[in-house]
Amino acid sequence: MNVVLNAAQSVGKTLRNSIINSLGAIGLVTHSASNLRALGIQPVRSVFFRQVYFTGYEALGYVTAIAVLIGVAIVTQVSNITGNNVVLTGRVLVWSVMRELGPLITAILVASRSSTAITSELGTLKVRREIDVLESMGIEPLDYLVLPRILGLMVSCLVLTIYFQIICIVGGFALSSFIMGFPFWSNLDEVFYSLSLFEIAISVAKSLAFGLLIAAVSCQHGLGVTQSITEIPRATSRAVVRTFLLLFFLDSVVTLVSFL
Amino acid sequence: MIKLADLSTKSLSCISLHVPVGALATARFTSTSAKDEFMQVLLGHGLPRGGTVELLSKDIHSLPRAERIGLFTDIAVVWNHGGLISNLKLWENLCLPVCYHHNVQPSTLEEQAVEIFHKLGKPRKWLEERAARLPSSVPEHHAALFGLARAMLMAPGLVIYDTILEDLEPRTAALAADLIVQFHRALGNRTSLMLCTLPEHEASMPATLRFVQDGDNLIQREQ
Numbered sequence: 001m002n003v004v005l006n007a008a009q010s011v012g013k014t015l016r017n018s019i020i021n022s023l024g025a026i027g028l029v030t031h032s033a034s035n036l037r038a039l040g041i042q043p044v045r046s047v048f049f050r051q052v053y054f055t056g057y058e059a060l061g062y063v064t065a066i067a068v069l070i071g072v073a074i075v076t077q078v079s080n081i082t083g084n085n086v087v088l089t090g091r092v093l094v095w096s097v098m099r100e101l102g103p104l105i106t107a108i109l110v111a112s113r114s115s116t117a118i119t120s121e122l123g124t125l126k127v128r129r130e131i132d133v134l135e136s137m138g139i140e141p142l143d144y145l146v147l148p149r150i151l152g153l154m155v156s157c158l159v160l161t162i163y164f165q166i167i168c169i170v171g172g173f174a175l176s177s178f179i180m181g182f183p184f185w186s187n188l189d190e191v192f193y194s195l196s197l198f199e200i201a202i203s204v205a206k207s208l209a210f211g212l213l214i215a216a217v218s219c220q221h222g223l224g225v226t227q228s229i230t231e232i233p234r235a236t237s238r239a240v241v242r243t244f245l246l247l248f249f250l251d252s253v254v255t256l257v258s259f260l
Numbered sequence: 261m262i263k264l265a266d267l268s269t270k271s272l273s274c275i276s277l278h279v280p281v282g283a284l285a286t287a288r289f290t291s292t293s294a295k296d297e298f299m300q301v302l303l304g305h306g307l308p309r310g311g312t313v314e315l316l317s318k319d320i321h322s323l324p325r326a327e328r329i330g331l332f333t334d335i336a337v338v339w340n341h342g343g344l345i346s347n348l349k350l351w352e353n354l355c356l357p358v359c360y361h362h363n364v365q366p367s368t369l370e371e372q373a374v375e376i377f378h379k380l381g382k383p384r385k386w387l388e389e390r391a392a393r394l395p396s397s398v399p400e401h402h403a404a405l406f407g408l409a410r411a412m413l414m415a416p417g418l419v420i421y422d423t424i425l426e427d428l429e430p431r432t433a434a435l436a437a438d439l440i441v442q443f444h445r446a447l448g449n450r451t452s453l454m455l456c457t458l459p460e461h462e463a464s465m466p467a468t469l470r471f472v473q474d475g476d477n478l479i480q481r482e483q
Contacts (some may be wrong), residue, residue: 042365138330
């Protein structure tokens with residue numbers, strides 16, 4: 001009986017924390033959306049550019065490598081099943097990369113780097129009472145710390161997703177044509193014929209939503225640290241796990257709504 | 261400008277004091293913990309057990325959060341450890357509040373900053389050598405000087421100094437005390453409150469009002 005009660009309590013506590021965290025993250029997004037003009041302030045803009053540099057520019061190297069490898073894997077698998085059917089291989093690559101893998105894998109890569117960085121950075125500021133210092137300078141911490149990070153991650157996610165998709169498709173075809181003798185240019189032609197405006201719009205919407213989600217959850221967990229420095233690693237790992245869960249959940253919902 | 265009515269914290273009770281516009285006041289505490297508690301409540305970061313705190317004629321604890329933060333555009337707090345933001349370079353820390361509230365480029369503040377540090381006995385080269393460093397790479401008493409210079413660049417109407425002189429080397433402390441007095445007098449109606457725990461630092465301020473902790477109370481001492 002005690003075991004059942006403890007399990008129920010644990011589930012209840014987890015559920016309550018999840019609701020509180022979700023409401024907190026929604027609150028941060030709402031605040032940022034209603035204070036967009038703060039981006040016109042020089043130090044806020046500076047944090048925004050720094051975030052784009054860290055999340056977007058510095059991730060280009062390994063996004064390139066992963067995009068090429070995934071492109072090669074998809075082309076190899078599909079051509080193996082379809083027996084070197086150039087048209088079908090091209091379509092499957094475009095559909096899978098544009099609709100699903102591009103936004104999702106980019107978001108996972110962004111979350112694995114930036115979610116941990118944002119949570120630990122904000123957690124440290126909170127523990128060292130530097131949030132209080134910002135307030136005592138008349139600076140709204142949410143405008144200065146959260147807004148530029150949310151916008152920075154949204155922009156970075158969008159740009160990296162487009163970059164990932166281009167590299168994945170072009171790189172996949174290039175390497176496959178080199179290794180398997182696929183006609184490179186006719187494959188690329190297929191890409192343009194397979195793409196629709198709707199698919200591009202969904203891909204853009206997904207990447208923006210993923211960037212927003214990663215930033216909001218990470219900021220919420222970072223600012224949720226209260227007193228001790230030992231809370232920071234726990235908050236960081238919780239932020240990453242919740243971000244991944246929510247990313248997959250959101251991706252499934254958008255895919256179901258858009259393509260079913 | 262600063263008005264406390266029957267203010268009680270964990271270790272202080274029923275403090276009533278008034279620092280009028282243009283006054284230079286000191287408040288000496290018997291312990292750092294009592295001073296820290298007082299500071300938290302004074303800035304609205306902690307709730308008092310009772311009583312009210314008015315800064316710039318506004319009850320700090322009854323204001324909505326956004327309005328309370330907005331009030332600090334004309335109040336500067338000089339923390340004893342500098343109060344610098346750890347992920348910003350020292351130069352960025354120095355310019356942050358001015359750039360934030362007046363939307364100016366940091367480069368426009370360079371000459372003013374050099375002049376402040378010159379008065380603290382630190383030449384331009386000293387500042388340039390440290391400007392690109394993070395706060396963790398300089399000793400706390402240097403960080404305190406950057407905190408002091410940051411407050412001065414803000415040119416506020418009310419300045420609260422948190423035991424700023426106590427960790428400085430004697431010569432720098434003397435220069436800082438002079439600069440604080442000059443800064444106070446530069447604007448006719450500037451109000452300054454210096455919190456301290458050591459009598460010698462209290463004595464270094466030509467204060468018009470002096471408050472001293474006596475047991476759990478803060479009493480005004482006759483000049």
